Amino acid sequence: MNRTVKQISVLLLILLIAVMAVTASWAPSYSYAEPLEDGRLPLTSYVDPFIGTTGAGHTYPGAQAPFGMIQLGPDTGDRPGGAGYNGDNPYIQSFSLTHLSGVGCDAASDIPIIPSVQPLLQSPVHNQKAYQHIKGRETASPGYYKAELSSSGVEVELASATRSGLGRFVFPAAEEQASILIVPPNNTVQSASSALTIDPATRTISGHSSSGGFCNSSNTYKLYFYAQFDTPFANYGTWDERKRVEGNGFISGDQAATYVRFDTKKSTTVTMRMGLSFVSVDNAKLNMVTEIQGRDLEAVRTETAAAWNKLLSRIQVEGGSADSRKLFYTSLYHACLQPGIFNDVNGQYPGFDDQIYTMEQGRNMYATFSLWDTYRTQPQLLALLAPDVASDMVNSLLVNSRQTTAEAGGFPGWSYYNDDPNIMATYPAPLYIANAFAFGARQFDTVEVKTKFIEAATSLDTMPRASSADNNGAQWWGLEHYMRSEYVDSVSATLEYAMTDFAIAMFSRSLGDDESFRYFRNRSQHAFSLFNSSAAADGGYFQRRNQEGEWIVPFSPTSSDGFTEGNAAQYNWSVPHNIAELIRLMGGEEAFSSRLDHHLSVFKKDGWPIDSPYWWSGNEPGMVTPFLYNWAGKPWKTQEKLHDILSTQWSARKDGIPGNDDTGTASAWYVWAALGLYPAIPGVGGFTLFTPLFDKIDIQLADNKSIRIETRRGEVSDSYIHQTRLNGSDYASTWISLQELTSKQSSKLEFSVGSSPGTWGTGIQNISPSFGPIGKNEPTNLAFGKLMKAEGSCQTTETSGLAADGNDWTKWCYASNEDKTLQVDLGGAHTISRWVVKHAGVAEWPMYNTKDFGLQVSMDGIQWMDADYVTGNTEAITDRSIAEVSAKYVRLVITNPTQNDDKAARIYEFEVYGWSGE
DSSP: OOHHHHHHHHHHHHHHHHHHHHHHHHOOEEOOOOOOTTSOOOGGGGOOTTTTSSTTOOOOOOBOOTTOSOOBEEEOSOOOSTTOOOTTOSEEOEEESOOOTTOSSOOOOOSOEEEEOSOOOSOOTTOGGGGOEEOOEEEEETTEEEEEETTTTEEEEEEEOSSEEEEEEEOOTTOTTOEEEEOOSOSSSOOSOEEEEEETTTTEEEEEEEEEOGGGOOOEEEEEEEEEESSOOSEEEEEETTEEEETOOEEEESSEEEEEEOOTTTOSEEEEEEEEESSOHHHHHHHHHHHHTTOOHHHHHHHHHHHHHHHHTTEEEESSOHHHHHHHHHHHHHTTSOSEEOSOTTSEEEOTTSOEEEOOTTOOOEEOBOHHHHTTTHHHHHHHHOHHHHHHHHHHHHHHHHTSOOSSOOOOSSBBTTBOOOOSSSOOHHHHHHHHHHTTOOOSOHHHHHHHHHHHHHOTTSOOSOOTTTTOOOOOTTHHHHHHHSOOSOHHHHHHHHHHHHHHHHHHHHTTOHHHHHHHHHHGGGGGGGEEEEEETTEEEEOOBOTTSOBOSSOOTTOOTTOSSSOHHHHTTOOTTOHHHHHHHTTSHHHHHHHHHHHTTSEEOSSOOTTOSSEETTSGGGTTGGGGGGGTTOHHHHHHHHHHHHHHTOOSSTTOSSSOOTTTHHHHHHHHHHHTEEOOSTTOOEEEEOOOSSSEEEEEOTTSOEEEEEEEESSTTOOEEEEEEETTEEOOOSEEEHHHHTSSSEEEEEEEEESSOOOTTOSGGGSOOOOOOOOTTOOEETTTTOOEEESOOSSTTSOGGGGGSSOTTOOEEEEOSSOEEEEEEEEEEEEEEEEEEEOGGGTSOGGGSOOEEEEEEESSSSSOEEEEEEOSOOSSEEEEEEEEEEEEEEEEEEEEOSSSSOOEEEESEEEEEEEEOO
16 A cells, blocks of 8 residues: 555545544434432433434424423424424524424424524524534433534523523633524514513513414414523624614514623623513513522423423333333323413413413413324323313313304314414314313313304304414314215315214213214214225225216326325225224225235335325324224234334334324324224224233323233234233223223233234124214113112122113123112103113123013102013123103113023113103
8 A cells, every 4th residue: 555545544534533523423312310219210211302303203302391381492494394403404503482393384493592602793684594503412301402512612501391491501711702692583484573672781681573374374473582691791782684783772573683792701601591471571571480580400400300200100111122112201202292381370371362361270271283183192192191281271272262253163273372274174173172081181161162063063154164364263164065965075074074073973972962972973974975986996995076976087096186195095094983884895804904904015104105005104194094903803913013013114213203293193193002002983982902012001090090001922022912801801802991991990901912813802792893873763872871770780890880881891790699680760751662781792701691681661760660571582782672661760670690600790781762751
């Protein structure tokens, strides 16, 4: 090797080392917390806020409290979407007060703050890149963020409380140009106007900024801030577009910015305390003073980390890989960022009508609901873990609806602060609210909510769908045609409307409104009006019709015409409330499974694959699809697919979220997927079951109840369920109701898992449920939800009321040597024409089906008359019509409870049908 070659080799080696050093300096890390007193690591130590900050995830690594109003964090300036941050960008442009997690449209990044050691020669207005920094090393954990900016030597630390936060800036020693700039025109959408005041006597900068334009809409909002420094200003000034005025203390307009300088010869560290408000500067100051005055950054960081640890501790997992635990807790963290608290510490907040309101004491107002996305996964999770928070979120939507100008309904479609950009189709609020209600959020005016649901879903004389300028809440677009012809021009909107109908039905049923329940449950079948069984060579698809009802051709399963963010192949499974009917229309379980096999043979994650016939792992319409084998008698395929999805589509890397997180929607999906529970059916409190990711899972519920899920595997890679047990008893169904799962103070669900497919859950009686139409002339089930009386029960989880809860997976059980009775108080005189008994065979062994039993009726509960009697029954369901008879009370009398010598009666549902009045 000659000398020249040696010199070139040395230079290349030096260059390689330099590149590696810079690359390493860009690599972020998440901080590890100190062990707790019992030696365990706090769960915050598993959270990596950098997951999802590259690729399609659109998350941000900033400092935020659970559901916090303020999100202090970095901006890179090139990031599409509300996160404002690209983990692969080597530059940081600013640190702003607001961020929106996981959305695909430009948003937030309000009140950018820029530390600088440069001469202030250029205006930062619309040119913040002039003061950007090379990142250097970044660190983040829940409630905390730190950046060492290698190009300037500045170190930035951020910590957030709920409505306020601290920034600590360490400048290089003796740096004469040390400055902090505040530039309201944000990184993503231009501010309409701002007003900024500098007060050197109090060392403060305060003001307001207007912003908006979310997803190219015309929405606007105004936010206020108050920032106080612990260091005197060496000097200060303002910009008005390009004109800088030294010593000026006030500036306003849409081209405004401010700066303050510090003498770092005295101290290199500057601490800034900040308060945020959507009401006033005074409230921003009040938020700051109340939450963080007198606390240093370490104290705020510690308090917020403790709040996060308390929330994350609602679910504790053991087993699995280190990366799976990291991804699980990061997903749970991401699911609890938004919606965010919107009221100040004094309860004040701006309404949808821009008036200032005060929230009642003890409750919070929440804002920013990505309802079209989140209804599928997030409200169920929040209601289960924090029903008080979820109740306040639903109540916030209800309050929003009161403040709109809508003539009916008026719930937001996609709310962003105190406005509704209405950027997504359909009317998803009932889906969100019904899901939250079904999983435990009950502290809101349910009657008013139901009334608004029904008004919006049936009133034809209301306004058309709102525009954001009108701010009158979302409406049912095309409602008249939907009610008359059972569809609208958009296929995906028709499918979403049908799901909304079903959610309204289940919500109405829970409130005892059987008429509305039957109407909307029947209307939820409108989805199938667009199913064309001969749409394509490979079978039926949901397809557009014209106004006259004719199929619109040509048709392609991979065309997105008539679909929102997807195509016919990807939406073909979007009837989660009645998969049984979809299976029938596709030709039965084998044909259905074959179609599903093909669709799930390829997972599409990258790009925008709306022209693909395969499953799109990164978008909402397909979230339920991998679970649908549980309806077709092939649950091992769901177990197999979920194992593949979690191991190939998700990771603990920066690009580890397969699609937009959409304010926690995808992250909540991952949480459910890891738990082995998925809330697949809108408005129904229950789960379809599959293999949990972890060996042991403890879920702490708000009412001091708990759920333990244990999974026994021979090998780590085993994923096929062979047996399931609930509280010590075999459990063969692929569906479990929330009531069953929480029937004990401490419930236990156990999975035995092997390396090959088993027969668990394959029986026809074990498929997950579907909800078809109810005959228009059928009488009402008068026993549903009514008071049931019996002599006793086998155990506390098998009480009489479970025979009237509308759930075929819960039962009343009672053992004795005497005749057994189950009595219902109908609450008044009714005409009875039919009765139904669902015996043990609907969910367990046919040998326990009731053999001999009868129906008695009474007007006073004392004198009883025989209305019907059955002997020698062997079937799982008894459905008998009787001559019409009036009764206030009815009772089931059991003389022979089983097919063998077992003395325990097992009644899963006792239904009595009839009409009001004698």
